[in-house]
Amino acid sequence: MIDVKNLSKSFGSHLVLDNISEHISPGEKVVVIGPSGSGKSTFLRCLNLLETPTKGTITFEGTAITDPKVKIDKIRQQMGMVFQHFNLFPNMTIRKNITLAPVRTGLMSQKEADDTAVSLLQRVGLEDKAEAYPNQLSGGQKQRIAIVRALAMKPKVMLFDEPTSALDPEMVGEVLDVMKELALEGMTMVVVTHEMGFAREVGSRVLFMDGGHILEQNSPKEFFDNPQNPRTQLFLSKVL
């Protein structure tokens, strides 16, 4: 589904990603963990070209999206993204937040989009918030809305960039529950997170990144019970 070949990214002279190659298959739940500054967020943001790779190619369903001629908007319509700071649009109601993109990109009529919004909001238990504004919601509610907003585009893959890092501890659970449910439905997911419990429970594969490299990857059980790389062992000994 997503094929990354020899991906490098530098900001000025600072090399953040160093020659990464990785393949993500349909239905996989890839969890990316690692210390701050390891390049895991940058890696995720390269997948939908929010960051432009310095070198290398990224192929999504057979299309080389790193090709400058590719219509990146069309590709991004199939890749949902959830941000650490939610990034809901404060000038619109929740309904408008959800329906803006499907309607403007021609995916749905306003009526279809409204119906989709209602059913998605019911799924996350926030159907009564359709006419509210983002500022009236709690962090956990905002993040659930952000997930719904991305889902309204009916994406083939969902990218999560530390979706629970900006939340109060008591609100982490409600967001993770929505993500777990999404995983159970078979959504392809790439999740950058510090939630080791989520990685172990939901992930089909765990990547450990540090210094712009993927140092180790394995099934969650093997990864957490039997880490191979000394850097991984050190990291896990600190966070678990």
Added chain:
Amino acid sequence: MTIDIPLIAWLERMGPRLSNAFLEGGRWKLYLQGLGVTLELTVVALIFGVLLGLVVAMIRTAHDQQRLGHRNIILGVMNALCNVYTTVIRGTPMLVQLYIWTFVIFPSQRNKVLVGFIGLGVNSGAYVAEIIRGGLMSVDQGQTEAGRSLGLNYFDTMRFIVIPQAFKNILPSLGNEFITLFKDTSLVQAIGGAEMLYYASTIGGRTFDYMPPLIGIAMMYLAIVIIFTWLQGRLERRLRESDRR
């Protein structure tokens, strides 16, 4: 009683001067006519300036937000032109610009108010461009990223997400620009445009008494600025309230 006498004497002397400056031969109509032209100059120049500023700000912001390795040459050239424009206009005095428009670029144009529209509008555009650009940049980058990550194109993202949020941040500075522009219209007098100061100095010259007409129009400028500042404050409060919805 001793205090009142000089005051009364002063008023007695002022009466005829005031009447001469404002009432004689229906002169008050001239002030109003001048005020009309002044307001017209302000509004037309501001509209012109905002349109010009919006285009310049969009070009400069679009240029700055290009993806690396996707540099568009046409956009690069337009950005350079915009840069020259804002630098030259903001780096030279308004009166010099008005003289250049009048005596160098349009020497045969008899309608000096029209030249004033152009001079003030072009000048205001450069300032408004920077105001708008600042406003657009003040909107969190995450908003643009969220819009683009949903597959919205650059213009939809600007139109529905960034510009509405920037508007609130721009409004105070735009109000100040309006006030500055309103007062700067008096410079059009120097190129012969018949606005408020033009009539006041003409009347002053004719009656050999400059004080009443000049103080008079100063009060008119001040009154309008105070009214406008009050309106602006109300509008801003209203917009801030919608934040707390």
